Amino acid sequence: xxxAPVPPRRRSAGDRRAQLVAIGLELLPTTPVQELTIDEVAxxxxxxxxxxxxxxxxxxxxxxxxxxxxxxxLLEHLAPRPGLPADEQATGMLERYVGWVETYRDxxxxxxxxxxxxxxxxxxxxxxxxxxxxxLTLTALELPDDAxxxxxxxxxxxxxxxxxxxxxxxxxxxxxxxxxxxxxFLTSLLDA
Amino acid sequence: xxxAPVPPRRRSAGDRRAQLVAIGLELLPTTPVQELTIDEVAxxxxxxxxxxxxxxxxxxxxxxxxxxxxxxxLLEHLAPRPGLPADEQATGMLERYVGWVETYRDxxxxxxxxxxxxxxxxxxxxxxxxxxxxxLTLTALELPDDAxxxxxxxxxxxxxxxxxxxxxxxxxxxxxxxxxxxxxFLTSLLDA
DNA sequence: GTAGCTTGTTGACCGTTGCTCAGCAAGCCG
DNA sequence: CGGCTTGCTGAGCAACGGTCAACAAGCTAC
Numbered sequence: 001x002x003x004a005p006v007p008p009r010r011r012s013a014g015d016r017r018a019q020l021v022a023i024g025l026e027l028l029p030t031t032p033v034q035e036l037t038i039d040e041v042a043x044x045x046x047x048x049x050x051x052x053x054x055x056x057x058x059x060x061x062x063x064x065x066x067x068x069x070x071x072x073x074l075l076e077h078l079a080p081r082p083g084l085p086a087d088e089q090a091t092g093m094l095e096r097y098v099g100w101v102e103t104y105r106d107x108x109x110x111x112x113x114x115x116x117x118x119x120x121x122x123x124x125x126x127x128x129x130x131x132x133x134x135x136l137t138l139t140a141l142e143l144p145d146d147a148x149x150x151x152x153x154x155x156x157x158x159x160x161x162x163x164x165x166x167x168x169x170x171x172x173x174x175x176x177x178x179x180x181x182x183x184x185f186l187t188s189l190l191d192a
Numbered sequence: 193x194x195x196a197p198v199p200p201r202r203r204s205a206g207d208r209r210a211q212l213v214a215i216g217l218e219l220l221p222t223t224p225v226q227e228l229t230i231d232e233v234a235x236x237x238x239x240x241x242x243x244x245x246x247x248x249x250x251x252x253x254x255x256x257x258x259x260x261x262x263x264x265x266l267l268e269h270l271a272p273r274p275g276l277p278a279d280e281q282a283t284g285m286l287e288r289y290v291g292w293v294e295t296y297r298d299x300x301x302x303x304x305x306x307x308x309x310x311x312x313x314x315x316x317x318x319x320x321x322x323x324x325x326x327x328l329t330l331t332a333l334e335l336p337d338d339a340x341x342x343x344x345x346x347x348x349x350x351x352x353x354x355x356x357x358x359x360x361x362x363x364x365x366x367x368x369x370x371x372x373x374x375x376x377f378l379t380s381l382l383d384a
Numbered sequence: 385g386t387a388g389c390t391t392g393t394t395g396a397c398c399g400t401t402g403c404t405c406a407g408c409a410a411g412c413c414g
Numbered sequence: 415c416g417g418c419t420t421g422c423t424g425a426g427c428a429a430c431g432g433t434c435a436a437c438a439a440g441c442t443a444c
Contacts, residue, residue: 202438229430230430230431230432231429241431241432242433245433250432251430
């Protein structure tokens with residue numbers, strides 16, 4: 001009698017899609033998005049490659065879905081908490097951002113890397129995410145958004161991203177100091 | 193009588209290597225580094241795939257060589273001009289950097305993108321380049337380099353990179369203003 | 385000039401991977 | 415039971431990275 005090696009179950013379309021995206025998210029921390037192979041994902045899901053192509057038209061279609069899912073989780077985590085005074089929202093977001101990078105280090109780095117990577121589609125998704133973050137920040141600061149301000153906030157976010165990632169790897173200052181520094185630069189940038 | 197379609201010539205090892213890297217550099221602006229195919233490169237060089245593998249052990253080996261070549265060109269362009277007073281060096285570098293991005297827009301974007309991309313080897317090369325730029329900046333400012341300062345300068349460079357790329361796409365201020373803003377940001381960062 | 389060495393160069397072949405397609409089979413309704 | 419929808423598979427193709435044995439261009443040595 002052999003241990004029947006997981007008899008493949010029939011699932012609803014929604015379930016399968018969700019399962020496949022979830023597998024992609026699990027793999028994200030260890031593998032750059034575009035490098036994960038269809039074979040591997042299908043194997044983990046216990047299905048054939050063909051089935052994956054039934055749900056996602058192409059490999060790109062698949063990993064953009066995974067990337068978008070990752071972006072959504074991040075955005076939701078950073079979303080402003082209602083009921084706080086407006087000027088604390090920005091600081092709160094910053095603190096949540098730092099906490100996020102601290103907690104999900106590798107996964108986040110993988111996400112950022114994959115996002116900036118060669119593939120224009122994935123890059124596009126990350127662009128959207130950044131724009132959304134800029135929107136969040138500007139409304140949190142109750143500032144109107146002209147083109148110039150958007151550019152500055154976006155660049156400030158690049159600064160933040162880089163510094164936080166470095167800081168997590170080698171903390172050269174107190175956590176509070178880091179947040180204060182980032183916060184201070186944002187305001188001084190927008191005042192000038 | 194047929195037009196002999198470019199009779200393949202025998203070249204010295206050095207020539208071939210240089211030619212192949214040059215082709216990679218030409219392709220950089222239009223194609224993310226890791227996505228250029230060996231077939232395409234070989235075809236452009238008028239040689240067989242096999243020959244490329246004779247000079248580069250693997251595809252990765254090839255495109256890291258291309259990436260390194262691109263990085264070298266950039267570094268050389270930014271290198272401090274001897275004979276200038278120390279405090280003008282930083283501004284000069286900044287201006288050359290802005291000019292560089294203005295001139296080579298797509299190629300540079302492709303380089304940055306490819307550099308941050310999934311492949312750890314390519315990412316490593318870009319890391320080195322950034323570190324070298326940080327070194328250049330710190331010595332230009334005649335500052336000692338502790339870990340904290342390095343982090344700040346690196347993050348500032350991320351800021352600069354992002355802002356300049358955005359600015360080239362949509363100039364929201366005068367060129368001089370941009371350079372002054374970046375320069376001012378750097379000094380105020382290092383004073384705090 | 386021809387034998388022989390070095391070395392630039394190639395074509396044939398292999399394994400993997402993204403992707404297609406015809407068709408099987410599980411569940412459900414009549 | 416027959417027939418319908420639909421989740422699902424296996425065989426197979428094309429493209430790509432990579433290997434290998436062998437050819438051939440140019441040089442030197444006799």
